[in-house]
Amino acid sequence: MAQTRQLTNAMQVYARLFVYIRRHWLALLIAVMASMIYSGIDAWFIYFLKPLLNKGLVQKDAHFLSWAPWLVVLVFMLRGVASFFSNYHIASASRSVIMALRQDLFAKLQRLPARYYDHHTSGHVLSVLLYSVEQVAHASADVLTTAVQSSFLIIGLLVVMFSISWKLSLLYFIIIPLITIVMRITSLRVRRLSLRIQDSVAELSHNAEENIEGYKVVRAFAGQDYEIDKFNRLARFNRQQEMKVVAARAISVSAVQLIAAAALSVTLYIATLDIAGSVLTAGGFVAIVGAMLALLKPMKDLTTMQNKLYRGLAGAQSVFEVLDEPQESDLGHGVLQRARGHICFDHVNFSYHVDKPVLHDVSFSVQPGDIIALVGRSGSGKSTIVSLLPRFYEDYTGQIYLDDKPLCEYRLADLRRQFAAVSQHITLFHDTVANNIAYGSFEKASQQQIYEAARAAHALEFIEQLPQGFDTFVGENGVLLSGGQRQRIAIARAILKDAPILILDEATSSLDTESERHIQDALDGLMKSRTTLVIAHRLSTVEHATSIIVMDQGRVVEIGNHAELLALNQHYARLYRMQFKDLPVERESDAVSS
Ligand SMILES: Nc1ncnc2c1ncn2[C@@H]1O[C@H](COP(=O)(O)OP(=O)(O)OP(=O)(O)O)[C@@H](O)[C@H]1O
Ligand SMILES: [Mg+2]
Structure with a gap:
């Protein structure tokens, strides 16, 4: 008790x-x-x-x-x-x-x-x-x-x-x-x-x-x-x-x-x-x-x-x-207006609990404008990797760089401004749809921008059906909306934030194939001018990534693009085959392996 x-x-x-x-x-x-x-x-x-x-x-x-x-x-x-x-x-x-x-x-x-x-x-x-x-x-x-x-x-x-x-x-x-x-x-x-x-x-x-x-x-x-x-x-x-x-x-x-x-x-x-x-x-x-x-x-x-x-x-x-609880440290002095989007993980180890390591020796680097996909089994540490970027946790060993400077050297507010994230667990506030989309940029965002963001996230179609449109209250954590609708509002919010680095953690997992394809198109446009980290279980959504990082039990086990990894015929190929049992691709990859 x-x-x-x-x-x-x-x-x-x-x-x-x-x-x-x-x-x-x-x-x-x-x-x-x-x-x-x-x-x-x-x-x-x-x-x-x-x-x-x-x-x-x-x-x-x-x-x-x-x-x-x-x-x-x-x-x-x-x-x-x-x-x-x-x-x-x-x-x-x-x-x-x-x-x-x-x-x-x-x-x-x-x-x-x-x-x-x-x-x-x-x-x-x-x-x-x-x-x-x-x-x-x-x-x-x-x-x-x-x-x-x-x-x-x-x-x-x-x-x-x-x-x-x-x-x-x-x-x-x-x-x-x-x-x-x-x-x-x-x-x-x-x-x-x-x-x-x-x-x-x-x-x-x-x-x-x-x-x-x-x-x-x-x-x-x-x-x-x-x-x-x-x-x-x-x-x-x-x-x-x-x-x-x-x-x-x-x-x-x-x-x-x-x-x-x-x-x-x-x-x-x-x-x-x-x-x-x-x-x-x-x-x-x-x-x-x-x-x-x-x-x-x-x-x-x-x-x-x-x-x-x-x-x-x-x-x-x-x-x-x-x-008296210690607060988030914000000792960095680095000013950062807009990052180019170069990210580098250098031998990062991290654990939530002392004796239970979650990330082992994770190293990879992302060039500005790249689309990087993180894939791997549930619990392999994908969300953990992206949660280190905005410095939610700082007690990792190794180093993480953004634009060639360790994360801890930036001012916290400047650093966090660089990321627009659609996280795995969507958080909406009991406020209007418009305010939820404009969250964090209340003063700056115009009606028009909010509308555009909603359109790009394919949210307009349902927002316009709501009783008060953009002024409808969404309920605590968006309970009055469906899972996919919540995701689209979160995507619109990320689009509106217009940050140089986009983090999409299972961002389209609750959407039907058609909506997902539409949003994918919108996101593709968005990704062109920024660095993107995508986490997805549905591998079809990451086929076009510049590079795919395959995680297993907290380790990076493979890095490469879709074709390379299929050719390697190991973890990624196995995951891929499991998802696309009936597609010809499977035979293709089998052919590569044999
Ligand atoms: N806040 C936390 N405190 C303690 N342990 C955590 C916490 N968050 C995650 N973990 C543990 O860290 C490991 C990695 O979790 P993480 O969320 O990064 O996995 P994931 O790859 O994103 O999985 P999924 O695909 O299911 O989202 C898991 O074993 C999980 O139990
Ligand atoms: Mg996760």
């Missing part, structure tokens, strides 16, 4: 949160001052009980009774205004912190390397962005409000107590070390539980997301019960952890109140002895007992606040863990 993470140093997390909070010092200052007024009034009111009883009730002072009620009304109006200012400004500061954290997180997500996404589910990432950040929000808003208001109230009440009888007040102080112990014990537990809760929310959201996206598979394979079971287990785990936090909090609140109540009763007892010695007036007695009783609430609030604070800290820890 949820993996256990280490608690990082709380002070470090505070310090980093403080950087975000510091920007809103003015709002916080206003909030703190308003809170001081608010709590001051509460404490004052307790103090006011003394004259109220002594002068008002005991002595029945007419002058006092004439203005006292008005004063109370006035003061409580002020209290209301102060409360508004305090709550509003604290919330404003804390919501701004949340917004800043979210923005930073999202910006970070744009710069995390491919490996991060290989190892983290989108549910995990989403839960940090939505849930953990929100924990920080609750914690910081509630905590700030409570911390400021309660501490000032406690200070105010103590002042009241001390001014009435410092001896009795001192007595009350024995509770402080006891309360501190209780708070320390709970805080550690709550923080640990909070991390676990965050992990479980991540799993819940990952699980839900997978099921929502994959609902057809779940139903078709009758996986509902299995999925419901799994989800229920996760939900139960989440509830258990939440309940443990609730229990820890409830126990600590009761313990603190019990300690305070015990101290109160001792003080009360001694106070009554004091009254016998007529040290306290009736009003003084009521005020000091009132103050002690009134202390219970802010103390309780501080105790519960602590738990919220630790949830917030755990949230902040998750947020900072993402923010």
